[in-house]
Amino acid sequence: MPGVFDRLAGQAEAVAELTAAATAARLRVPGQGWDESDARMVHAWLFTGPPGSGRSVAAMAFAAALQCEDPEVVGCGECRACHTVLAGTHADVHLLAPQGVNILLKDVKETIHRAASRPGTGRWQIVVVEEADRLTEQSGNALLKVVEEPPSRTVFLLCSPTTDPMDIMVTLRSRSRNVALRQPNAAAVEQALLVNGEIDPDMARWAASVSSGHVGRARWLATDEATRERREVVLKLPMVMHNPSRAFPLADQLVKTAEQEAIARNTESDEREVEELRTALGAGGTGKGTAAAGRGASGAVKELERAQKSRRTRSTRDSLDLALVDLAGFYRDALMASIGASDVSAVHADKAGEAARLGGHYPAASILKAIEAVQDCRRAIEVNVKPRFAVSAMVGAIRAALS
Ligand SMILES: [Zn+2]
CATH class of the missing domain: 3.40.50.300 (P-loop containing nucleotide triphosphate hydrolases)
Structure with a gap:
């Protein structure tokens, strides 16, 4: 150890x-x-x-x-x-x-x-x-x-x-x-993933190479299949952007996946908290005064449920934000290809070919607008715009930038 x-x-x-x-x-x-x-x-x-x-x-x-x-x-x-x-x-x-x-x-x-x-x-x-x-x-x-x-x-x-x-x-x-603390490089991230010996070395190297020095994201990617799938979905988005009948549904899917992830991550603790609260309040008992206790209890349970809903919302936003950071990273790789910066290491090394093709296709100014659209979307979600609307507006803006 x-x-x-x-x-x-x-x-x-x-x-x-x-x-x-x-x-x-x-x-x-x-x-x-x-x-x-x-x-x-x-x-x-x-x-x-x-x-x-x-x-x-x-x-x-x-x-x-x-x-x-x-x-x-x-x-x-x-x-x-x-x-x-x-x-x-x-x-x-x-x-x-x-x-x-x-x-x-x-x-x-x-x-x-x-x-x-x-x-x-x-x-x-x-x-x-x-x-x-x-x-x-x-x-x-x-x-x-x-x-x-x-x-x-x-x-x-x-x-x-x-x-x-x-x-x-x-x-x-x-x-x-x-x-x-500073942003660690890929080698340091890989090293950190290998500490417990629970992550396969090849997986650790790959996850470190596509995480831009974010140790937590590298760890999720290396250990969680759903996170890897979500990354695949978001990095497919630039490839279908020209086709609205594929881009918009894919964007919707991204938001839904983030919501499901948030629910999956919180369900267990949500249920345990409600159960603990009910027990603490004596709800579910049959003795005298249960009805009165029950009324008070249902108020407290409602309050807890509100707090849990707000935690889910935040979880959804966090998970969506990671996806958007991945998307911005892809366009950043395309931008580097577009301006011919060959000495900069790619954010998504495993998608470098796709990014280079896109970069060869569009002028740098247009790709820069696409990156701005992603950042606008992140900010909108941060100030509570509904994720579906924000993401769909982003797809519209990127399509306009790359038309
Ligand atoms: Zn100790």
């Missing part, structure tokens, strides 16, 4: 900094936290980097290294603490995630409350905010309060695409130490 940082591809500097910090954190002052004069360790960390560079992987690996019980190796990857942190089941590591689009104030309050107590089994209470860019002003301010005056044994790990104020509050950013 490898160390906890091995899954972090091509980030040697960050790994060195985090290992030093976790080492410093081990020098505990009895009854308190670490020696606060040791500048290697701080209470709040901000992990930034492009999508797929491994922000949340870095945060979870650091959390594991901080809780690791191995006396010699920091973040051994073998002890119970390392295992439970990476599996998301460690009692002193709290994940703060968006419910639907945003991270809610009530979730921030609840998590802060739990993280303020003494660590149970671990050395520290650790709060991981995987998508800190989805904090609202209210929930961000609530978090800021405790980041400004953290309990001595509490650590905050925030992840955000950039340090831009659009992504993260200036005040939160200034209170945390930034670890900037």
